[in-house]
Amino acid sequence: MTEQTTSTENSVDQQHFDTLIADDSRIEPRDWMPEAYRKTLTRQVSQHAHSEIIGMQPEANWITRAPSLKRKAILMAKVQDEAGHGLYLYSAAETLGTPREVLNQQLLSGKAKYSSIFNYPARTWADMGAIGWLVDGAAICNQVPLCRASYGPYGRAMVRICKEESFHQRQGWEILYELSHGSEEQKQMAQDAVNRTYGPALQMFGPPDADSPNSQQSMEWNIKRFSNDELRQRFVDMIVPQAEALGLTLPDADLKWNEERGHYDYGQLDWDEFMSVIKGSGPCNVQRMQRRRKAHHDGAWVREAAEAYAKRQMQAAAQAAESATDSPEVSIVAGRASAELIGA
Numbered sequence: 469m470t471e472q473t474t475s476t477e478n479s480v481d482q483q484h485f486d487t488l489i490a491d492d493s494r495i496e497p498r499d500w501m502p503e504a505y506r507k508t509l510t511r512q513v514s515q516h517a518h519s520e521i522i523g524m525q526p527e528a529n530w531i532t533r534a535p536s537l538k539r540k541a542i543l544m545a546k547v548q549d550e551a552g553h554g555l556y557l558y559s560a561a562e563t564l565g566t567p568r569e570v571l572n573q574q575l576l577s578g579k580a581k582y583s584s585i586f587n588y589p590a591r592t593w594a595d596m597g598a599i600g601w602l603v604d605g606a607a608i609c610n611q612v613p614l615c616r617a618s619y620g621p622y623g624r625a626m627v628r629i630c631k632e633e634s635f636h637q638r639q640g641w642e643i644l645y646e647l648s649h650g651s652e653e654q655k656q657m658a659q660d661a662v663n664r665t666y667g668p669a670l671q672m673f674g675p676p677d678a679d680s681p682n683s684q685q686s687m688e689w690n691i692k693r694f695s696n697d698e699l700r701q702r703f704v705d706m707i708v709p710q711a712e713a714l715g716l717t718l719p720d721a722d723l724k725w726n727e728e729r730g731h732y733d734y735g736q737l738d739w740d741e742f743m744s745v746i747k748g749s750g751p752c753n754v755q756r757m758q759r760r761r762k763a764h765h766d767g768a769w770v771r772e773a774a775e776a777y778a779k780r781q782m783q784a785a786a787q788a789a790e791s792a793t794d795s796p797e798v799s800i801v802a803g804r805a806s807a808e809l810i811g812a
Contacts, residue, residue, distance in 0.1 A: 587750030600640015
């Protein structure tokens, strides 16, 4: 009887979930959801968060070497934004039931993945421009549709993230524009950075649709709105005229306008290299994870201090509440003591 009741309840819950998806409504943390939906979202949102955190490394490395105080301030603001994006996304992932400590440990252990693009080196200042224009541009193309993701916390987090990513792309564009309109050496530096970044940026959308096992299901659940190949095509169509405005060339001999399709054709990407990087054999995979683990270890005292401070606040609040039940006068004194303790 109990099994039959449970089965009936699950059937009703599934029907309600399916109705919300069909109506293009939002699923919230307290709503029932299929375990596969929860698992897919946890994987996608946490990998997105990991990518934001790891993605800080190649840019933070250039803060002290930025060519001017203005560039340094802008780059610092961008790196700070990316840390915030990681926090928004970890918070969204936690609402699916997996604690942040577990998500973080999955990254540190190598179990969880992050975007392959961040396993490539940033060799010159021009790479800061290429990352901003191409990498953040690809992120915008991919993430704007996620603002309408069926899972509420994820979609709402993406609204603010995308607004800030537009600033990041503009920052990259400005760097490349200044370089490409400077000396011949500066223009060549910009071109070399674009040559290095173009292919990996296109791979950010994931493997071709035929080789992407999760993409179709995510679209059926309204987590994603477009397939990997559709997003990649949108991105190519967007950057070709931008490259012309920069006076730079995209390193693709097959890149040309297809009048019949109404889109640009582009060459095959090196998917063997992509899979090699995903599996940990990229130019900077080991370095990125070593630095992330070191930062986690070195920051242990900050986490411990924050936990101790939060515990003191809770104890002070509990004591103040307990005193308030005794007498009004004691409540006032306890309240002052609590305030002093919190401000200590």
